[in-house]
Amino acid sequence: MSNAESSDQGTAMPPLIACDDIWKIYSIGDVKVEALRGLSLVINEGEFVAIMGSSGSGKSTLMNIIGCLDQPTSGHYRLNGVEVSQLRSDQLADIRNRQIGFVFQSFNLIPRTSALENAQLPLLYRGLSLKEQRGQAAAALGRVGLHGREHHYPTQLSGGQQQRVAIARALVTAPSILLADEPTGNLDTKSSQEIMGILEKLNRDEGITIILVTHESEIASYASREVVIKDGQVLDDRLTKAHPTVRAVEV
């Protein structure tokens, strides 16, 4: 398994994400649904991981747990060495705010609110001054190539541009992880390539860890590691290309 190689680093520094024997069981009435069944997964800083699996495989549940939106029924999830499976909802909110950026399939921009204000949103909950918030949001928009479109509303932007605003919103807090859940699911081929290009560049040039959920192998090919989930467990986990950041650390 390829992650044996990455786990070696764990002796010096804890891995960024360490899921250990995670179970997630939903009760719907009397029926218990086991979404995750003892899943273990380690992801190191700087990786670009594609999580693949059919619907119902448990990949969304895994993403929610990694993104601190949900907590496992049992098992351990350590983020940067910190056990988060027992934290209260406000502490989780704080972790999401500081360490995790979300990119959704349906963009989830706040309607009738300018690109700048959308990108600014996570900073709103941080107690920064308005000026700092605006400056950082404008810089984040610049990084995704939306300079000059700060005051456009979502309806005035193309799908690709909207998704770029969403990426800027995810980036504005300088998170260590970017979680992208089917980020190209609602986009045409050209926009998809643009978005994936941006994600790839962020990973390569800035070392941001990216976890991508997709069921398109073409999209998954941008990642350097593929994890296949089935029936709530890891079915396959392999490196698909040499990983520049990981290698840089090793040298």
Added chain:
Amino acid sequence: MTAFVWLTVVTAIRILGRNRLRAGLTMLGIVIGVAAVIAMVSIGEGAKRAVQAQIATMGTNVIIMWPGATTASGVRGAQGSAVTLTVSDAVELKKRIPLLVDTGWAKRDVMQIINGNRNWNGTINGVSPSYLTIRDWSFTSGGPFTQADLDSAARVALIGQTVAENLFDLGEEPVGAVIRIKNVPFRVIGVLAPKGQSAQGSDQDDVVFIPFSTAERKVFGTSFIGSVGSLFASTDRTEDLPEAVEQIREVIRARHRLQGDQADDFTVRTQVDIAKVQEGTSQTLTIMLFAIASVSLLVGGIGIMNILLVSVTERTREIGVRMAVGAKHRHIVMQFLIEAMTLSLVGGIVGILLGIIGAKLTTVVAGWPTIISINVVTVAFFFSLVVGLCFGLYPANKAARLNPIEALRYE
């Protein structure tokens, strides 16, 4: 945090601006409630002030005493029909009670007054000169009669505005003219400044004052020399009134030889007592106002809660996004509370403005005096804020308790 609050307020205003009709309808309850309260309190205050002004026309710190009623063969006469209060009571009271600045007395009857070929039926008051000072009468021309006039039972008269208007032509000077009361000629030596209506609604200017002795001997005629229709007294300070009333009762009871268990054969009232009766009326009005205000604010509050619940449902996804990017429970609560309070506050302000306009219109159209009190405006302002807070709490908490995953998936 301040940046958060500021941006949230701006956002709330923008959202309300986008749904102007909806926001307007939602606010209507608060607007109507606040406007009604402001307008009615202003009218009430104006009326109260007018009543206070009327009571003030009685003089300052005035005490009034009436004799009791007669009982003849079990039939009780009207108050004041007895002849138990006398001039000597008044003189004695002043001597015995240092709290009293002065005492005066009066006796009245309605009689025909004639000037040349005109006549008028007005109230003739035989009074002591001190009565005029206690009751604060001033003059538009001429001046009061004196102790000497009283001693000599002089035939001099002071006439009120209403009498002057009915007996004399406009621009004709009444002072110096001779009028006849019950065929007795009187020289007019003063015209009284108008006082308007009394607190009981009678025309205080429909009046003629003549010296008490003259009235007793030459006009009214009496079987008991020295009996009066009413006694008057005044104190320097309002606080002294209750004490003065107590002492007056003691002195008069002693003079009338009333035993411990016998009831007073006279009545003592102060200006404050009379004012209190009026206050009682306005208190009833105030309670009614509060009832109306509470109901309309309640209805307004429910309207706000309703629209906020709709808003929470409409914006479920937005709430999910906000939670995903790090909004804590309190951030979501505050966002919706601020929206609720913005709604209720804008409603309150519009209501205050409408209320003030309504009050002013009442003054212009109906001619009622109105007074806009800053207190009421302030209370209305904070009340509308509190309504927003109270009725926003439930929707805000509902929003903050949403599960972020489900909220993000909400269609």
